[in-house]
Amino acid sequence: MTGAGERGGAEVPPLDDHRPGATTRRLVAYRAALAEEIARAGRSVADVHLIAVTKYHSAALAAELVAAGQLDLGENTLQGLRGKLAEPGLEAVRWHFLGRLQRNKATAVARVATCIHSIDRPELVDHLDRVELDRPVDAFVQVSLDGDPTRGGVAVAGLEPLAERVAASRHLRLRGIMAVAPVGADADAAFARVRELAEVVRGVDPAATAISAGMSSDWRAAVRHGATHLRIGTAITGVPETHR
Ligand SMILES: *Cc1c(COP(=O)(O)O)cnc(C)c1O
Numbered sequence: 001m002t003g004a005g006e007r008g009g010a011e012v013p014p015l016d017d018h019r020p021g022a023t024t025r026r027l028v029a030y031r032a033a034l035a036e037e038i039a040r041a042g043r044s045v046a047d048v049h050l051i052a053v054t055k056y057h058s059a060a061l062a063a064e065l066v067a068a069g070q071l072d073l074g075e076n077t078l079q080g081l082r083g084k085l086a087e088p089g090l091e092a093v094r095w096h097f098l099g100r101l102q103r104n105k106a107t108a109v110a111r112v113a114t115c116i117h118s119i120d121r122p123e124l125v126d127h128l129d130r131v132e133l134d135r136p137v138d139a140f141v142q143v144s145l146d147g148d149p150t151r152g153g154v155a156v157a158g159l160e161p162l163a164e165r166v167a168a169s170r171h172l173r174l175r176g177i178m179a180v181a182p183v184g185a186d187a188d189a190a191f192a193r194v195r196e197l198a199e200v201v202r203g204v205d206p207a208a209t210a211i212s213a214g215m216s217s218d219w220r221a222a223v224r225h226g227a228t229h230l231r232i233g234t235a236i237t238g239v240p241e242t243h244r
Helices: 022-040 059-067 078-085 103-112 122-129 156-167 187-204 219-224
Strands: 049-053 072-075 094-097 115-119 137-142 172-178 210-212 229-232
Touching: 022 049, 022 059, 022 219, 059 072, 059 078, 072 078, 078 094, 078 103, 103 122, 115 172, 122 156, 137 156, 156 172, 156 187, 172 187, 187 210, 187 219, 210 229, 219 229
Parallel strands: 049 072, 049 229, 072 094, 094 115, 115 137, 137 172, 172 210
Antiparallel strands: none
């Protein structure tokens, strides 16, 4: 997507601009566009949390976001997390893990992440219950809207039992539901469905009201349909230099 917040004459840097300051300007423009969309939806900015996804980007880019006040950052691999954890300037980051989680990496991820958005099977929860963690970890149960197993997420039929398993876990704190709109799907229809399915999770724990939905290409629809946690990469960070 382009021009997340082109208004008032302020130029938003193109997505291939990685000069110092470009990401900050995209972030500021994105936040402005987001605030407008939230207002248009009749919602409150306090109810919508922005996670800037830094995957495939450098620690320096992440540090630029932190300096601009963006402390919630997302990565989708353990390797990506580890590459940034030790970097100066990133100590205060709240890391969100968004990717498919392999069992043998789950403990390492849980030790460093504030929140895992991709809990998609009970075995992961069983595994984490057997290890020692010194603090609770926020968790979203990821639902698959199209049943495509390569993209992660539990089938709709498995959503309620999985949410119950997370709610009963030792270390995970059930926050809500997460979903990715299927490729080529109508985003409004997809996120309307997510909002319905959020009620299944809320039925398990009345406090688990959060909805993690919306990426660079479909976040406006997600805001319209009640998303509380947006996971925005490209619109803020630009296109990764390795992916151009
Ligand atoms: C990469 C990723 C995002 C961000 O994607 P963009 O299209 O770059 O905004 C969000 N959620 C998940 C699960 C991701 O893997």
